[in-house]
Amino acid sequence: MNTGILAICDNDSEYVSRLANYIRNRHGTVFRVISFTRVEALKEYLKKESITIALISPELMFENIENENIQNIIILSSGTVSLEYETYPAVYKYQSTENILQKISDCYRRDNQVEEVKVLGKAAQIIGIYSPACNEENTVFSITLGAMLARKSSVLYINLEEFSVFEKLLNTRCAKDLSDLMYYFRQSRESVAIRLHTVICRYKDMDYIPPLLYSEDLRKIKTEEWINLIKKISELGLYDRIIVDTGNMVENIFELLDICDKVYMPVNTGWINTMKASVYEEFLLKSEKEELLEKTKKIFIPEISTESFSENYLENQLEGKLGAVIKKELEEVA
Known part of the structure; x- marks a missing residue:
């Protein structure tokens, strides 16, 4: 199955859990959702694995993250985004989940160059x-x-x-x-x-x-x-x-x-x-x-x-x- 890896990265564990569970329950056949609340755990994961989209708060950003095996980075903002991250797309975290997913979707198909997503299961x-x-x-x-x-x-x-x-x-x-x-x-x-x-x-x-x-x-x-x-x-x-x-x-x-x-x-x-x-x-x-x-x-x-x-x-x-x-x-x- 060719699905994207969506990483939700924020130090608010309750928020991360709610958002991750919602996406898994509604759209788990499109994205495999993983979550991180600590920078160290995220870095450790990236040593061996890649991420399609990282939805990440500024608190979990780290130096040279752009060189890691992450295809797309979206800043999960709780307000204004600092100048050092202004080159990244951003989404306000305290809004409807569907609006957040719209931003993820736009990023995932950026430039209309996205591989076909294939899912398991028989045709409806x-x-x-x-x-x-x-x-x-x-x-x-x-x-x-x-x-x-x-x-x-x-x-x-x-x-x-x-x-x-x-x-x-x-x-x-x-x-x-x-x-x-x-x-x-x-x-x-x-x-x-x-x-x-x-x-x-x-x-x-x-x-x-x-x-x-x-x-x-x-x-x-x-x-x-x-x-x-x-x-x-x-x-x-x-x-x-x-x-x-x-x-x-x-x-x-x-x-x-x-x-x-x-x-x-x-x-x-x-x-x-x-x-x-x-x-x-x-x-x-x-x-x-x-x-x-x-x-x-x-x-x-x-x-x-x-x-x-x-x-x-x-x-x-x-x-x-x-x-x-x-x-x-x-x-x-x-």
Whole structure:
């Protein structure tokens, strides 16, 4: 496995421990994290080993450190940085961990010359969510499915809908979204593993990439690009399952669904929606898309009420009738 060595060096042992554990738990497949609270221990390590990135406080810097086997040095600052270290990039230590990781990521892929990060683990199962019948309910179904799967496995949720209500349902807004990850991917496919963690947010035990804010961005991205990005994330082995919640704004929805290992088609019990689902299945047969039809599972879901939205709305779906339907399906395929 070709991962970078990230050394966190600071004399505050409690701070070092918290930061190191966070990165190990969330991004341990990208960096092997080591930590030092004493200069002597750091020097001893460098006699035999190398460090990809040293995130180091001024107190642990030492003479001629630039000549040591350290590829990148980032000053972990608690305030202003003295003139002797002004040639090094610096990051303020008392800020969000994700902001610190963004700085690490920028440094790691400096000049776009970074080797592809390969991780252990098999490729993720890709689960597509698509329905011509009840698109407005797809997202609630997808989130509930993802949250339930995430209880026992690592899950990443990706939303490709136009005007997605995803973040409205979660009542949150993250700093970056899917358009940022696509931008990074277009710059360097090899950097996805280290860029991914700067974009993902979390709902319960499920990671998710916030959907695009502007629908125009979605319209401009080719299906092939989506396929390549999703496949790349899957091949990293960071997740057991990737849920792709998609609508009709993807240029060629069938090409996207073809890469999925399984496709769920939520359908409520209304007769019009049931008829739409049947017309869709007939289309797949007439278009010689039998393979896609075979891996598509139609799930009849209870009516999802949207009249009384509250902060407990998603929790109620998870523990209510919809959750029961999904739980039964997961038990049958287990």
